[in-house]
Amino acid sequence: MRKWVSKLNRAELETACEDFSNIIDTLAGCIVYKGTLSSGVEIVVASSLVTSSKDWSNNAEMSYQKKIDMLSRVNHKNFVNLISYCEEDEPFNRMMVFEYALNGISLSIFLCARMRIIMGIAYCLQYMHHDLNPPVAHSNLNSHNIFLTDDYAAKIAEISFLPQDSSKSKSSSDNESAYSTLPPLADVEIDVYCFGILLLEIISGKHRYSKNKGLSKNCKSFMKSYTLISLGITLWLNNI
Secondary structure, X not given: OOOOOEEOOHHXXXXXXXXXXXXXXXXXXXXXXXXXXXXXXXXXXXXXXXXXXXXXXXXXXXXXXXXHHHHOOOOOOOEOOEEEEEEEEOOEEEEEEEEOOOEEOOOOOOHHHHHHHHHHHHHHHHHHHHHOOOOOOOOOOOHHHEEEOOOOOEEEOOOOOOXXXXXXXXXXXXXXXXXXXXXXXXXXXXXXXXXXXXXHHHHHOOOOEOOOOOEOHHHHHHHHHOOHHHHHHHHHHOXX
């Protein structure tokens, strides 16, 4: 049951996104547009790069429906919530409509804001892992998927059209490096591991990976001095 989301048609989204001219990003398997609904609500629309039903496999459709079902169960102030979706065959489209989140995460913000961000991420993961039944795992948690409001409240985003297994084999060097460090754990445990890495990144103010070189020297040095991954898992287990 998709209790938090409604279904919109392409015409409504086309109007909201100014004839799909307002492109703000290109992510895994989709183009991302910014728009405003007739009600005044600002939205982000993720539209599949596939524009023909002939190129849309049964597996892709199953993955899309599964993602809609999963995201429709999540409704949290620290999550970029799915508010609607669109699926039509003439012309073919598959879209997901999210609430608009303002800013990507920055590693140069002041300490109090960093703590607020960390707490927001932790609260959202606790909700997804412990309050929802069955639990919902993100499985690709990193700084690129964290957005901020004007008052530095964190929002976890999951905007992608790739199936979950495909998302772990992206060609980008950053993602390859990230997943090369992951142990063979269940998805929820992967979230906790990635949360620890994210803690390291946010508190140190240093990016975890340098291009094609794995963990940066700065991060390695910081990691030796402060075992933040262990700290993150400890905080998590204590339900911060």
